[in-house]
Amino acid sequence: MSEERSLNFIEQIVEEDIANGVNDGRVLTRFPPEPNGYLHIGHAKSIVVNFGIAQQYNGKTNLRFDDTNPVTEDTEYVESIKADIKWLGFTWDKELYASDYFEQLYAFAVKMIEKGLAYVEDATAEEIAAAKGTPTTPGTPTPARSRSVAENLDLFQRMRNGEFKDGEKTLRAKIDLASPNMHMRDPLMYRIKHAHHHRTGDKWCIYPMYDFAHGQSDSIEQITHSLCTLEFIPHRPLYEWFINELEIFPSHQYEFARFNMSYTVMSKRKLKQLVEEKIVAGWDDPRMPTLSGLRRRGYTPSSIRNLCERVGLQKREYMIDFSLLEFCIREELNKSANRVMAVLDPVKLVITNYPADKVEILTAENNPEDESAGSRQLYFSNTLYIEREDFMENPPKKFFRLGPGLVVRLKNAYVIQGESVEKDADGNITTIYATYLPGTKSGEENSNMTVKGTIHWVSAEHAASAEVRLYDRLFTSENPGSEEGDFKTFINPDSLQVIRNAMVEPALLQASPGDRFQFMRKGYFTVDPDSTPEKVVFNRTVTLKDAWAKEKAKS
Secondary structure (H helix, E strand, C coil), rough: CCCCCCCHHHHHHHHHHCCCCCHCCCEEEEHHHHHHHHEEEEHHHHHHHHHHHHCCCEEEEEEEEEECCCCCCCCHHHHHHHHHHHHHHCCCEEEEEHHCCCCCHHHHHHHHHHHECCEEEEHHHHHHHCCCEEEEEECCCCHHHHHCCCHHHHHHHHHHHHHCCCCCEEEEEECCCCCHHHHHEEEEEEEECCCCCCCCCCCCEEECHHHEEEEEEEHHHHCCCEEEEEEHHHHHHHHHHHHHHHHHCCEEEEEEEEECCCCCCHHHEEEEEHCCCCCCCCCCCCCCCCCCCCCCCCCCHHHHHHHHHHHCCCCCCEEEEEEHHHHHHHHHHHHHCCECCEEEEEEEEEECCCCCCCCCEEEEEECCCCCHHHHEEECCEEHHHHHHHHEEEEEEECCCCCCCCCEEEECCCCCCEEEEECCCCCCCCHHHHHHEEECCCCCCCCCCCCCCCCCCEEEEECCEEEEEEEECCCCCCCCCCCCCCCHHHHCCCCCCCEEEEEEEEEHHHCCCCEEEEEECCCCCECCCCCCCCCCCEEEEECCCHHHHHHHHCCC
């Protein structure tokens, strides 16, 4: 262990177990997602914890899909989950499915019936809920609770045989209808669902509930440390009760706090709603908090792992500011991303005293933070594109960019002075005219000439056209899921702006999906899979600075 930080409470538990020879010092964790949607940033925390603890103590981690609800699950989600875990940098020991254990779980249920600890229920879900009482008043037994073992065994077999309709029967554990823990008041163990399962097909029409399948699956696999989030604390007594009564391997559950993130939602149901109602372009829309969305936006696995490590393990629910995630990727890309010039709102600039037929090849370093990144070539000619906002016809005193009579340095090139403009019939500037100051190029006699502003540019003759997608927070509210009313009313109308004809350095046409760059003065961008050989598409990963906080401070 590193001496730079103290052990978190999970590490303390694991180290104590190893020291005491519990499970012969073996560490086996599991990551158990339900394949009913794509993983999001919240799941990343659970992945990092489960896989990280196992790695730290020379253990292993199983990937087990909790596929006990055939109505909502799909192979598409299975494959996406596996891809996300691999992308984050982790490798599982065994790929398993709760459905692998359906026969064993059924046998466990039969054993519970034989022990007089489970019974087949006739009541509807509403009737069961009403009979459970309240946290301060005990529940009342339904007539089915007094059924004989023989009758329950017969009915449960008939449930399996498909003799009953969905909802007509359930199997319940017989525990304690007066327990202060509502989860212990005869919880459901099995329900009937005549639905096609993505792996077992139509073999089964009864499916175990999470609380019955989960602990027993942990036990079957001999999981030593079942690490899950805080909402499962009330489920732990039931987890332990089933294991004790079945007299099987005693897996233990330990809980840590999941994190929520500002300006987004973490509910799979709500994320699915955004997809199905086409509010976003899909599960991998770069505005989504899904790992596939963050990947497409340009976030790296290391930036997400870094976020999880920074926030650490807590025992209370907490909210992570989206800005912290942005800080993590910004910090990483500042060191690793090559700098390039891209003009997002181009206006033509003609340098009148530079020969019209001359093209210079200039040299620019790719990344001042990384000497090994090398350099690249830039084409320079008398006609360039610059950002429209970098020129003002009537500039105020502290405008340190280009205007009539104002001087500015073109990045990696010459100092120029603004002269005049040409406008269209509507009064919009179409062309800016300027002159360059000879000898001011890097390495020349006047290269140290002091100017207050430097702007980026691309040569008009050599520039490539690109589509640039400017992504921002999906919601205007810090916590849209907790607000009154429909969470979708807080959708940020400016969460995506598309620029169809940005002008970029020509070498960027050779960039591949996933390549990351810093557009000088604009932010960090990644190449989107929508790119074609003719036109590259860039997604903005993050701005150079926390622009959102600045805007929020103004309001």
